[in-house]
Amino acid sequence: MLDNAKLLVQLGQQAVRRQMAKRKLSARMERSGLERGTDAPFRCAVYFSDEPVNLYQIRQWYAPLQELAKTQPVVVISRMPETTSLLLDECPLPVLHGPRVTDIEAFMAAHEIGLVLYVNQNVRNFQMLRFAEPAHVFVSHGESDKSYMASNQLKAYDRVFIAGPAAAERLSGALVEFDVATRAVEIGRPQADVTYEAPQLPDDGRTTILYAPTWEGDRQSMAYGSIATHGAALLTSLLADRRLRIVYRPHPRSGTFDPAYGTASTHLARLVAEANHADPAAGHLVDTETAFGWHLARLDACITDISAVALDWLATGKPLVLTRPANPRADVEPTRLNTSVPMVEVDRAREIIGILDDAMSASDDSRAGVVRHYFGDTSPGAATQRFVRASTDLIEARLTRMVRQT
Structure with a gap:
């Protein structure tokens, strides 16, 4: 009963927001x-x-x-x-x-x-x-x-x-x-050709680690997110290591399907704030405002879930660690990616420093073939050119067809 009441309140609030947005947009236009x-x-x-x-x-x-x-x-x-x-x-x-x-x-x-x-x-x-x-x-x-x-x-x-x-x-x-x-x-992946504006991070020799978990998903087969399962143990260990600077970037949809997942993300952000308070020189960052992309060039290693972030990071050739979903119903098939990089089980999340050190000391020669398998030619500008060419070919073909039919 209480859950139904909360849902009705949420739906009512959403309807009010939409009506207000309609009026504001109409007046603006x-x-x-x-x-x-x-x-x-x-x-x-x-x-x-x-x-x-x-x-x-x-x-x-x-x-x-x-x-x-x-x-x-x-x-x-x-x-x-x-x-x-x-x-x-x-x-x-x-x-x-x-x-x-x-x-x-x-x-x-x-x-x-x-x-x-x-x-x-x-x-x-x-x-x-x-x-x-x-x-x-x-x-x-x-x-x-x-x-x-x-x-x-x-x-x-x-x-x-x-x-x-x-x-x-x-x-x-x-x-x-x-x-x-x-x-x-x-x-x-045309996005790999883009240069993104990045925030200022201290240049003090710390190794910068991106923790970019995905959202909770809206069904069990898509429950890849690690915030509520691995997150606290991972971040506690990472933040305790003074060699590291952590950038925590939760998925924008975190908590939209399961509010408890959003609460868990808020807790992780609080851990980052507490670590910065204890060590002001650490410069850890909770990143929820910038466009994703600058991280690929500026940061040194990545911990993420089965997600697009994982493959975008793979293309950099830098060390990558994946989490294995705690939900046994999450759809996880063996792939060239998850069989070539470490996958952290939930009960090993506190061991992330050792896993990360091993990943950072490993040779990256084997990653080149995996990158080609996922992205093909990754030379600068190649993907954007292919996107423009493929789009243009389809446009020209359809417009030619329209002309013939008139």
């Missing part, structure tokens, strides 16, 4: 006409029908999309008023607010859109997928070995942009009657 660039001849649309908590999914595509927009004009279509307001503030691309299906229909009728990109599997994607003219492409928001990456939902799209051979193998093994050779396009 009446004052300043902030339907930026909606009269431009767009050829590519990025469809995002989600709440602000998931904006991290599209943020990582800003830079690659800017490259595409140099030759193929790109617009972001947002359906939620709070999300639209934030996108209008921060997105470097034109943003269209389209809360109603009729808004989307009017926009599509006014533009020759040859390509629609999707960064997640929101159920409202189907309201856009019904348009037959453009190519619909799922680009996701990171490459990982999570079961999400081989969902049967991928069959809804004309193409799936994937990072490399590992993703192709994953799809071939998981999906029935899905032609990987024609529908999966290897582009690498």
Whole structure:
């Protein structure tokens, strides 16, 4: 009964927030006409029908999309008023607010859109997928070995942009009657080509360690997060070692499905604050504000869960340690990644210093082959070029088809 009451309160608060966001956005657009660039001849649309908590999914595509927009004009279509307001503030691309299906229909009728990109599997994607003219492409928001990456939902799209051979193998093994050779396009990881602004960290010789756990997941098969299981033991051991500086970066969705997981994350942040109070020179950091990416170039080693962070870090060639999910129902199959790096069981979390030292002293020669398996060519700019070329080819093909049909 109490749980139902809490749920009703939460739903009521959410409804109030949405109404307030609608009014604020409406007033803002009446004052300043902030339907930026909606009269431009767009050829590519990025469809995002989600709440602000998931904006991290599209943020990582800003830079690659800017490259595409140099030759193929790109617009972001947002359906939620709070999300639209934030996108209008921060997105470097034109943003269209389209809360109603009729808004989307009017926009599509006014533009020759040859390509629609999707960064997640929101159920409202189907309201856009019904348009037959453009190519619909799922680009996701990171490459990982999570079961999400081989969902049967991928069959809804004309193409799936994937990072490399590992993703192709994953799809071939998981999906029935899905032609990987024609529908999966290897582009690498364009985000690896981006230079990100980084916060100032002391240059005092400490080894910098990133602990970047994923969220709790919304089902047991996706319960990869380590915050509530490994987190306290890991961080306590890491923070006690004065050779180290720790950057704790929880996933933005931490606690959205299970509030207790969010509480556990707050506890870990408190451990970091206490360690800084005890040793002000330590300079440990709780990072919940910056865009993910600067960590790859600036930090020395990473501890994370089965997630996109793991594969992004793998491409750096620096030491990597994974946690093994404590939930026995989490979907963990042997992969080239998790069989080539240490995996920390929950009952060994307090031994992380020794595990990390071993990982940092190991040769990185074997990682090169694993990186190629997941990302293909990782030379600077190669992935961005492949993304732009694959997108452009689809746009040109669809627009040519439209012309022939008129």
